[in-house]
Amino acid sequence: MKRAFFDRHADIVARDLIGVDLRFDGVGGLIVEAESYDPEDPASHSYGWRMTERNRTMFGPPGHAYVYRSYGIHWCLNFTCKDVSAVLIRALEPRHGIETMRKRRGTDDIAKLCSGPGRLCQALAVTRAQDGMSLLKPPFAMREAREAAKVRRSVRIGITKAPDALRRFTMAGSEFLSRRV
DNA sequence: CGATAGATCGGCT
């Protein structure tokens, strides 16, 4: 994956991420669900261009991991994009290191390994330690989709602000989404 | 099944 891939708006990047193979330390799978956020968006951490200690990575260069703590318990992985926009990675189709994911997640249910932003971070062992890391080099590895995936667009999950924005992108027919479209 | 309470952190009002 080239840096130019991320040097576009999160809406475009999120769409193109569907079907991409993502690994962290060799563990991962295909991205099947992602959401886009930007400074104009009330649901975004970068809303109003206000930089804080938590969201500072979003204001940095595209192509980096922005990891934040959610509800005091879970970690969520985002990819930084152009103009302080970002893509929240919400679900993977497990492909690599499935046994490792099972151990970390404490379940054998393959549909629950990476189906949700908190779950996939636990499965890949992504934490605050990865915040600010480049996605273009190890331990991250990304490979473009072999063929263009069929992508669906719908409303985002679990937010209260701007609930009607069509900024959730999913792989059509995937069994590994955090929720049905 | 579906609904809901509870865990627990950081940033804001």
Add this chain to the structure above:
DNA sequence: GCCGATCTATCGC
């Protein structure tokens, strides 16, 4: 203090 880009356990039907 309060709320959230969440997940799990545990209810009740």
